[in-house]
Amino acid sequence: MSDWTPGPDTEQHGQATERHGEATEQDKEADEAAAGSPAPSFDPAPPAPLGVGRTPTGHAGVDARLERLADADHLVADGHTEVYEDVHRGLRDELTALDARPAAPAPAHDNRS
Numbered sequence: 001m002s003d004w005t006p007g008p009d010t011e012q013h014g015q016a017t018e019r020h021g022e023a024t025e026q027d028k029e030a031d032e033a034a035a036g037s038p039a040p041s042f043d044p045a046p047p048a049p050l051g052v053g054r055t056p057t058g059h060a061g062v063d064a065r066l067e068r069l070a071d072a073d074h075l076v077a078d079g080h081t082e083v084y085e086d087v088h089r090g091l092r093d094e095l096t097a098l099d100a101r102p103a104a105p106a107p108a109h110d111n112r113s
Helices: 008-035 060-074 077-099
Strands: none
């Protein structure tokens, strides 16, 4: 013998099952209506500038490299890597050039002997 009695949970489940059947009919009708319409387009959007500002540093070589970043604004995402690597390489070259300071002048020899 069971003590089970239908409660609010089982009534809601039954109603949900009925609504699910109705929704399925509506889905079928929508699918049939969409069958005659053209397929949606999945073409990617064209490249657009990111609008990231570049503040001049005052160092002509660095500023020129940073301006190169604007080239990425006109490329699809796959083309950004080449620009970023070029800028990175150029900035490293600029930093290396700063480290290669001219050597101090050699001391003058005094030949008064």
